[in-house]
Amino acid sequence: MDADITSFEELLRLAKMGDEVAMAALFEMHRKRLRQMVQFRLDSRLKGRVDPSDVLQEAWIEARTRLPGFSEKEEMPFFLWLRLIVGQKLLDLRRHHIGVQMRTVDREIANGGIGIPGATSIALAAQLLGYANSPSDAAIQAETRRRIQEALDAMDPIDREVLTLRHFEFLTNAETAKTLKISHAAASNRYIRALQRMKQILSMAQGNTDDTLTRAPHG
Template identity: 40%
Template sequence: MAKSIWPQSDQTQALLAAARQGDTDAINQLLDRHRAPVRRLVQMRLDRRVQQRVDVSDVVQDVMFEANGRLQAYLENPAMAFHLWLRQIAWDHMIDTYRRHRKSAKRDMDREQPLALGGTSDHSTIELAAQLCDPEITPQAAAVQRELAEQVERTIDSLDEPDREIILMRHYEHLSNQEVAEALQLTPPAASMRYLRAMRRLRELMQSSESSSADDAAES
């Protein structure tokens, strides 16, 4: 599986230790090295319709500002890994942003928009497609890969929210099962079971879509 969007944990831990000692430079470095991952998260997960009305940089700035204000409390009582704590702040801001803009955004859109995964996740989508399809027959042509990637993303978007969420966390944010369990407040076995069910449902929908396409082609 691809590398997590978040910085390496050992470097983060060193900066957290220095920050607990009152090292201002360590605090600045800690927040600065997580700014780009927060931006990527917001770009991936904030509704595309809302992104047409809201500058992603403004959302990121609000997230980092709040994180800076709450950092001391976190350092005194780190209830979860730092990147998961920061992810939760970002998630809360994305929900708030969506709620404030969803009505006006929907009025401007004539149809549903696909997942806001964008070009940064093309490789993640292809990796996921390879897991869903037989690698012996998965075509390598770029045009076919793009078509398959679009089909995967459309199918993910049609999943129920719990299934959709855990697949995005595992395959686009590249969180481990342990991290997903911590973020969703589940036990690791429960998180693993939810993920397996979601992947089974995604595979079933992909196969159903492929069968429908084959039937349509045969009739035409």
């Protein structure tokens, strides 16, 4: 048996028995990816009020409590299981601090099986402007951001989510398909379609194309 797999399985076995050192090691393996997910999906109204480290700490406590019931036989890889818990903490924090219901897009995504805050056009636009050659003039930049957000809002919510998972959270195609509960082929096709749409959006909004978005992650 592969040594890395043996190591993971042993850590998981110990963690299920209540070994907090083993549980901390398991969580640490995925901390960077989980933190990136929190920073991307944290409601903009909570930034400055909620620290991503606090979200991860609450998720770690929750995961430690729920771990005895975890089983990969349920076809939920450990990372995606942790990610789901982190996402649920984000929803809890938003409801607690803002006291609003989930946006329509979030409901659509949750019904698709994610159960966490959906990707917003605001967050995606900020990321895309980071890739593109953003104008220095503040007014022009604000107008560009507005156009990109409007185009993103017009996209199918699942396509927008696939783009987020693959390109900004760096999930593999298999992880994306499992997260959205769609086939591998559907996840791949939607991702290609979303990339093409993003290239069009950037071209229309800024008068140029950036091939960064056409370079699909491996997996």
